Amino acid sequence: MAALMVMVAMVVTTAMMVEGQGSEGLPPMDFCQCVKMDPGHKYHMKWKPRDNDIVFEVQVATRGWVGLGFSPSGGMQGADIVLGWVDEGGQPILHDRYSRSYAVPTMDESQDVTLLGGYENDTHTVLRFSRPWTTSDTENDMQLTTSTIPVIWAYQNEDPTSLTEMRKHDHDGARRLNLKNPRC
Template sequence: MATLNLLALILTLSLEVMGQPVKMAPLSPMPLAHETKMDQLGKYIVKWTPQVADIIFEISVATTGFIGFGFLTNGGMRGSDIIVGGVDDLTGEVYLTDRHETRNPVPEIDSSQDVQLLGGFQNETHTTLRFSRPWYTSDSNGDLKLNKEDTVCLIWAYGDSDFVEGDPMTINYHSQMGRKSIYLNKPHLRIPDMGEGVKTLELRSPKNQDEVTITYPEYTPRPAPENKMCQRDEDKK
């Protein structure tokens, strides 16, 4: 965890030198604890590592346009906590803004920018953004408190063109979008290294021994509980 914090600090300092715009550059390797596909085709991939004060996210999407990501308050989009980012095709600059949904066509930018851009990259087919977001912020008007003890409803979207401030035509809410319940604070389970002193034992029955069949009761795994905030209004009826 200390290594992750150090890498994030180095990246952050390098991106903020003299207040220059963040230019696209290959991302340094950073092992993140969890990964999930937000859509069935695997075009929107989210990786993350929960930390004490914040979460490090890395999002890779099959687009060269804008990426939308956020957290839902209820079954509707109103009041949602939204992050919009991407890589400008003309300048090569990485952009990332902290916003919230209103009744306006374009999500309103927050007065307090509480997401920290750690880097971004774009090739011919994909855009990748890495950033951190605190569990709790002081922006009660634009940001949601992320629950450490329960699932969080993540919302996602992306478009074919870059986001242009003030131009609602660059954001299409009815194309590539969705939502998914995720337990962001789940622990990272690692298989311990047993070392060279550990030996494995393989048991085999004699060839002439009668075949033994062991049966187990049929078991159907229970699906993970769905966060009610992730249900659309029509799903609640």
């Protein structure tokens, strides 16, 4: 009976975290939109548009790296990518990157994302960050507007071994979304 109660508590805790009703170490935030990016419902993306920027939170069923990007074509080539993970010491790591090909995204010289927090538990990696709608980096950043755009996502079950070496994603995909005018 005790084992059953522990299993039920674990399921309820995981469900609360995925639905955003409980966040370890992250302050509550009223997100306007939440979408399940993949058919298996393992990659959840929430966002809240603000006047000058947009806040994202990704909740992904992995203990490895996670990526979220904005793409002119719906693929990696030419994409503006945010890549992050939680290191062995529990410290969230987040980088603004870009991709010119189907390879490890290059670190952008202009880091136009702000890490707001993150954590990893037994089942998920959660990262919250903000990004301006318009950046001064017109070469490597996609300027976000009221248009519907392809939002790409990916994740891997292992953390990177270094800033430039990481295993290829296990899972990836894309969805067309309107980020600036969700139904709030």
